[in-house]
Amino acid sequence: MPAGHEQNLHQDGLRKPWATIGVFLLPSLAIYAAFTAYPAVRTIWNSFHRVLPRSDEPVGLANYAELMRDEIFWRSVRNTITWACTSPLVEVSVALLLALALYAKVPGARFFRVAWFTPVLMSYVVVGILWLWIYNFDWGPVNVALRALGLGSWAKPWLGDPNTALPALIFVTSWMWVGFNMVVLLAALHSLPREVLEAAELDNCGWGGKLVFVILPLIRATLLNLVVLSFIGKMKIFDLVWITTKGNPLWATETVSTYVYKRAFEWTTFDLGYPSTIAALWFVIVLGSVLTLTWLFRLRQKLEY
């Protein structure tokens, strides 16, 4: 919170014009209540019911009990968590290297910055289709390049093999988000106080030393923010999987989001209760892990960047 904030608040606030406050806040609160709070509560209500098109029937904890035994669900949890844990590390570390490179004042830094940022502007639908083509067995650039390098035996349908499908998709998200992370880190680097860096220069500690002992601690908060952000994004992932693999093969790329969607709108049941149960439990897991992460990183007081 910026320093001036608290003072600003009470200046006008002394009068407490409730009617005015109401007018200003009401639209937001109404939208929030109708399209966020009520649906969320209703999902939790659903999770204790069998929700068929023409009838709701309370089933107590039966959905939760079934969920505990549902191997596909746990498989999707494993995949999603794998994704959410590997992606941030890859994205942030590669981004840091790139940001440091640009920070070293190479020519055309502005161009690089703008170019690298582009992938994140595209929808996952566009990105998914593009990478379906890039991974195409016969004419996708990946296999074409491998064959050109004489490594034709390594060519394979990357998204069709349970061993490579998930890593291949994780790679896509990294490709998409590295540039974004880089831009944020670059901004953080530029905001570092010159004197500190110059002091380090004088102390004649090497480039590596400067990075580890001076720069990293200074941008630690930004780094951790990015990790949490990437983590949240991957816990939600749906579009990319839906466009490319739909969770196949053999549930290798099934994520919690795709499984909820399948159970709600694709399976041969019309029941919305069970998928709501998955959503409710997942909600708790996501909330819990984000809170744990921020607590671990002690980011709470640094939430404002």
Add this chain to the structure above:
Amino acid sequence: MSSRKRLSIIAIASLAAAGLAGPAGAQQPKELTFWSHWAAEMPKRTFVEEAIKQFEANNPGIKIKQTWYEKTALYAGLKTALRAGQAPDIFYAEPDQVEYMENGFLLDLSDLNWAAVEPWAKEAWSYKGKPYGLPLEAWTVELYYNKKLMAELGVKVPDDLQLPPDAFLEMIRQARAKGMTPMALGVGDRPYPGAHLVHEALLKKLGIDDYNRLLTGKLAWSDPRVTATLKWLRGLTEAGLLPTTFTTLKLAEAHIYFHTNPGALTFLNGSWYTSRAFNPPDKGGQPKDFPLGIMKFPAVPGAACNECRSIAIGGSYVGNAATKHGKEVLAFLNSFASFEMGNRWLDNVQVQTGIKSDPAKLTGPQAADYFKMIAQTNAGAKYYFGIPIQVMTGKPKEVFIQVMNNAFPAGTIGVEDAVKQMTAAY
């Protein structure tokens, strides 16, 4: 009579006249909405579009508002639209969608002209004693092959069109030795092509009754006959039966893979092969003068019933239970239920149908030849009605699709693991 009164009588009379005169007058034509799969399958589209035109000509008060979809988009849209009460009056469905009937979404079609429909096809659409779908499309699983490549390979297809197990394995080995893909098949966008292998083989091995018990969970997947058959299939895939791209190859691509690029020796597919392959070559059809042959699925070692095969009802039209125009919907569906329409379907679409028809009376030369081949592979057949994903539901179905359609034929998991997963699914 006051002038005012007279005016109103004239008005009423003219209104009534307009009503009798039909859509040209004040009365709005009734509009039936209609969603169908087959956006990309021209012969079927043409058949349906002509049927609509004819129906509208015969029933001037009714308009059909038609939208073509791809199957996945259609299914996803219908699932939500039905729940929301916004589904069209008439739509495409297949008989495996029991959930529609369970939840009372489909219009009872008891009053349809069922005399014009094959009894087994009506049976496929019956739920708790009432029929719900017009079974337009019927299909068998056929093993298509390229006659020219087969001859080059020196493989002789026997007179009964069924290769013995060893000869089939030998065929695979020879094809691979010549750098040829023995069988085009892909599961990139469908839950069943790979499962055709397991399906046809297990059906033959077990016979109709035991096979049905297997699919409905009354016979264990660890039954020695099942594992023996899976091991045999495993031998075939390990010999290189399927393309490297099996897991990502889409249905339409598999067609092209078979007849055009790069070309494969055989192609295991529903008899609706024609609806894509008989398009012009630049629309994904097979080349002109393609040497198409059809043989039976090979004999299975120690099979109880090598003449057993499946016939399934595919694309059908159903009415929405919530429609405001039940009578009109029924009339429209009825316009398909005639011997003449059955034969026109065969002639144009060149796939079997659940409507009564007579392949001998076909006039189109291509259709006649094609159905002669289909008749030969189906001679003396004992039919199992349906394919596994039509018989199974819920979790067993999901596991079956992942394991038997994809992972097992792809060679990702072994026989033991596959059996274990199937057993755990029930």
Add this chain to the structure above:
Amino acid sequence: MTMAALKRAALLLLLSLYTAFAAGPFVWAAMLSLRTTTEIHRNHFAPPNPAHWDKFAEAWFTSNYGVYFTNSTQVVVSAVVILTLVGSMAAHCLARYRFRFNRVIYFVLFSTIIFPPQITIISLFQILVQYGLYNSKLGLTLVYVAIQLPLTIYLLESFFARIPSDLFDAARIDGYSDWEIFWRVSLPIALPAVATTVILNFILLWNEFLYAVVLITEEANRTLPLGIQRFIGDTQEDVGMIATGLMIAIIPVVVVYAFFSERLIQGMTAGAVK
């Protein structure tokens, strides 16, 4: 050549390689969009020669992209307008007035940023059906407002809070009403921040897929991401035409990016680092 120059050259090479990797797929897609599928299958990596610009017209008129584009524009533009108005009102209020529960309300609104969409999407489907808003552009618009509201309020609140309060005191002495203070003082000053949220919301919603796929079924109401998805369907993939469709979806974003890249980067990174 000195060691330092050599190092610099190596670094530059590395960065260029990464640029090719980051931007390559789009250059490729742009090339594909100007070629016919037959040409593409002859060589997937050849430049468009001749360039078939008419493919864009074809995609627009015969492949229905015109409808998708119009729908996307209608939904996204109205959502962004509502978001900007409603969001800045709330942000102004939360930043300017001190009252009980101010921070509670702020936290409640803001914390939904981390909600996984599943927690609302199934019941949103049920609720929109009940309200008769299912499969309608209006329904989708309102949902879009709801999902972007937390981020909008968050970004604007922090900006409004930084406006010095002297300005407001002066305005009040001049006899401005509460609404006028918001409309004629706060908002104009905050215009850069407002512009950032407008651009940011535009791009995020333009690309939105999950809610659209659940809440829209009819062809006539499809937005662009849904429309594109429809074309990766049953037929032998018409790679050329799909690529043209991809470009139609990308172009508005690219245009916005070309004009506002700095502002957009600012917005996304500020919105990100919360």
